[in-house]
Amino acid sequence: MPDAPPDDSPREITGLVTRSTGSWYDVRTDSGEDVRARIRGKFRLEAETIDETNPLAVGDRVTLQMQEDETGLVTAIAPRENQLSRRAAGHRARSEHVIVANVDRAWCVQSTFQPKLNPGFVDRMLIAAEASHIPAGLILNKSDLLEGKPRAQDALAFWSELYEGLGYPVLFTSAETGEGVEAFRQRLAGAVSVVSGPSGVGKSSLLNAIEPDLGLRVSEVSEKTNKGRHTTTFATLLEAAGGWVADTPGIREFGIWGMAPEELGGYFVEFRPFLGECRYPNCTHDHEPGCAIQDAVDEESITPERYGSYLNILESVRKEYRADEEADWRRRDVRPDVWEEPEE
Numbered sequence: 367m368p369d370a371p372p373d374d375s376p377r378e379i380t381g382l383v384t385r386s387t388g389s390w391y392d393v394r395t396d397s398g399e400d401v402r403a404r405i406r407g408k409f410r411l412e413a414e415t416i417d418e419t420n421p422l423a424v425g426d427r428v429t430l431q432m433q434e435d436e437t438g439l440v441t442a443i444a445p446r447e448n449q450l451s452r453r454a455a456g457h458r459a460r461s462e463h464v465i466v467a468n469v470d471r472a473w474c475v476q477s478t479f480q481p482k483l484n485p486g487f488v489d490r491m492l493i494a495a496e497a498s499h500i501p502a503g504l505i506l507n508k509s510d511l512l513e514g515k516p517r518a519q520d521a522l523a524f525w526s527e528l529y530e531g532l533g534y535p536v537l538f539t540s541a542e543t544g545e546g547v548e549a550f551r552q553r554l555a556g557a558v559s560v561v562s563g564p565s566g567v568g569k570s571s572l573l574n575a576i577e578p579d580l581g582l583r584v585s586e587v588s589e590k591t592n593k594g595r596h597t598t599t600f601a602t603l604l605e606a607a608g609g610w611v612a613d614t615p616g617i618r619e620f621g622i623w624g625m626a627p628e629e630l631g632g633y634f635v636e637f638r639p640f641l642g643e644c645r646y647p648n649c650t651h652d653h654e655p656g657c658a659i660q661d662a663v664d665e666e667s668i669t670p671e672r673y674g675s676y677l678n679i680l681e682s683v684r685k686e687y688r689a690d691e692e693a694d695w696r697r698r699d700v701r702p703d704v705w706e707e708p709e710e
């Protein structure tokens with residue numbers, strides 16, 4: 367038996383971050399209690415130096431030093447197995463927003479209508495998941511709204527086959543009728559998952575359908591814009607279906623973080639068999655001669671939809687990459703007088 371600690375030494379416990387508001391965190395301790403916790407300033411500074419908006423994300427494992435008022439002080443953050451990140455929005459666009467840490471699967475949630483499926487969003491999120499080696503899947507919610515709309519049904523079937531063909535599981539669900547809810551529940555069992563997607567697609571509604579006791583707040587989509595009202599405001603890790611699932615705030619656009627333009631093609635799974643075959647080793651597959659990807663598009667081994675999406679994402683990745691580099695120079699104050707384009 368180890369010696370009991372002397373009475374005046376602070377009690378240290380470990381746990382899982384289940385909610386992050388930016389200043390306070392909820393931690394589920396390994397003995398099953400929920401504790402409110404704060405972090406030391408040094409973690410904030412460390413996060414800033416690596417351009418993270420927040421030092422802790424839901425899914426992080428932490429060590430707490432218990433305070434006299436029964437709140438915790440985070441004294442250590444365990445190294446992450448993985449993290450799903452996007453570019454922060456607005457004026458913090460030069461930093462990384464970690465949506466969740468240590469997950470087994472990321473589900474991109476979209477709806478059929480109100481708002482309608484946004485394949486560009488899907489691709490960006492799938493690319494981010496691929497870059498972090500997180501298995502991903504697609505949920506097409508509000509399947510009930512397809513009733514009596516054969517053309518929309520065909521369109522949704524097209525996208526569902528496309529993504530399934532790439533190896534991503536696709537589930538049609540309806541929080542309204544219950545369709546697909548059981549199938550989703552089975553996918554969540556025994557795993558740590560995250561749902562992410564635009565506002566109003568029904569992420570929280572789906573989790574309520576799976577676990578009615580959660581009682582998550584939901585609200586109607588704006589009639590005028592068909593967009594959600596950003597009802598969920600903080601990421602929260604919830605116990606559901608014998609696993610954990612993070613409900614997250616809806617996002618307008620899934621910005622890609624920290625990717626060089628020539629890396630992007632590697633995260634389009636169907637590009638991978640052709641990647642070594644381009645004439646130029648750092649080919650970005652949009653204008654270069656002798657490009658195996660462009661050939662594969664011509665030969666219909668790669669769909670025009672995904673290639674078009676690739677070109678769109680490439681354009682924004684290029685722009686952000688350049689802006690990041692310039693911001694980096696500015697911050698270090700070593701910007702050369704003559705700005706030279708980096709060598710191709």
Ligand SMILES: Nc1nc2c(ncn2[C@@H]2O[C@H](COP(=O)(O)OP(=O)(O)OP(=O)(O)O)[C@@H](O)[C@H]2O)c(=O)[nH]1
Binds near residue numbers: 510543567569596614
């Ligand atoms: N018809 C239909 N409506 C649904 C379905 N799922 C959710 N809704 C409705 O869609 C609206 C938005 O649902 P939420 O669950 O708040 O959406 P969310 O994705 O969590 O949105 P944010 O928290 O803002 O990101 C609500 O009015 C829900 O009732 C569905 O399967 N079918």
Ligand SMILES: [Mg+2]
Binds near residue numbers: 569570583597598
């Ligand atoms: Mg929500």
Ligand SMILES: [Zn+2]
Binds near residue numbers: 654
């Ligand atoms: Zn190429």
